[in-house]
Amino acid sequence: MALGCHGCSTPRREPGFDRMEFANQPELDDGVVDSAVEVIQGRIRPRAAGGQAGQKELLLALPAPRCANQGERDGPSLSVGGVTSGSLESPCRIAAAGPGYVSTNKNGYGTDETVALLQWGAAQMAEQFPGSPPLVIGAISKPEGGFYPPHKSHQSGRDVDLGYPRTDRGARQFLPTDASTLDTERLWTLLDAWLASGRLGFVFMDYDLQAVLYQDLLDHGYSERQLEPIFQYPAAKSTPQGLIRHAAGHADHLHVRFRCPETDRPGCVD
Numbered sequence: 001m002a003l004g005c006h007g008c009s010t011p012r013r014e015p016g017f018d019r020m021e022f023a024n025q026p027e028l029d030d031g032v033v034d035s036a037v038e039v040i041q042g043r044i045r046p047r048a049a050g051g052q053a054g055q056k057e058l059l060l061a062l063p064a065p066r067c068a069n070q071g072e073r074d075g076p077s078l079s080v081g082g083v084t085s086g087s088l089e090s091p092c093r094i095a096a097a098g099p100g101y102v103s104t105n106k107n108g109y110g111t112d113e114t115v116a117l118l119q120w121g122a123a124q125m126a127e128q129f130p131g132s133p134p135l136v137i138g139a140i141s142k143p144e145g146g147f148y149p150p151h152k153s154h155q156s157g158r159d160v161d162l163g164y165p166r167t168d169r170g171a172r173q174f175l176p177t178d179a180s181t182l183d184t185e186r187l188w189t190l191l192d193a194w195l196a197s198g199r200l201g202f203v204f205m206d207y208d209l210q211a212v213l214y215q216d217l218l219d220h221g222y223s224e225r226q227l228e229p230i231f232q233y234p235a236a237k238s239t240p241q242g243l244i245r246h247a248a249g250h251a252d253h254l255h256v257r258f259r260c261p262e263t264d265r266p267g268c269v270d
């Protein structure tokens with residue numbers, strides 16, 4: 001069993017995550033996303049090197065989501081509106097645990113694609129790092145989406161809070177993380193998979209942790225030019241560039257936002 005269960009009898013009360021996030025966050029920049037994916041597929045993902053593995057091909061290979069509420073659903077999910085003013089229909093409630101992850105939040109409702117991407121990414125990480133602690137998946141959206149205080153976003157099934165992969169034994173809750181405890185290899189495995197999927201809209205991480213990951217990737221042979229479309233760092237933390245951005249309150253968890261599923265456009269808004 002790869003999943004540890006240290007002290008997992010009592011779910012912790014959730015602290016007020018994400019109070020500050022998304023203040024003044026600019027709209028999604030498609031140009032940034034696309035160039036980032038190009039870089040990843042051309043250089044960082046050797047297994048896609050045989051050809052431009054298009055986003056659609058990769059998506060077709062995504063396993064179906066495993067939803068805890070599968071029997072109660074009317075059909076596929078539908079993400080409506082934007083992340084700060086949207087809703088969610090026929091959501092998939094992420095199964096409480098699976099290969100490489102645990103889901104600790106009762107509001108773990110997402111789109112089918114969000115849940116599939118989470119489960120797929122976690123499974124890839126677990127496969128590459130067998131025996132490592134599970135990814136801790138926190139808040140996604142409420143069962144019908146909509147306003148989910150204290151969050152500003154998380155309204156349409158496409159925003160997810162995740163515990164940072166850590167170099168210590170891990171935990172089933174979000175813990176303050178710094179350079180000494182951030183597991184950059186496992187974190188990059190996860191982000192790399194999602195970047196290659198073409199479905200990643202934004203990642204919100206503490207600026208200092210961005211710096212740790214960025215430096216580690218440079219040390220592993222990536223160039224500044226390759227990383228530039230992906231990271232806000234080393235530009236100032238207020239600079240609106242890169243997929244990975246600083247947002248206050250993200251030293252103990254990161255926030256991932258997936259783009260609208262193609263099937264949900266145009267009602268779903270990035």
Ligand SMILES: [Zn+2]
Pocket residue numbers: 018021151154159160161254255
């Ligand atoms: Zn969040």
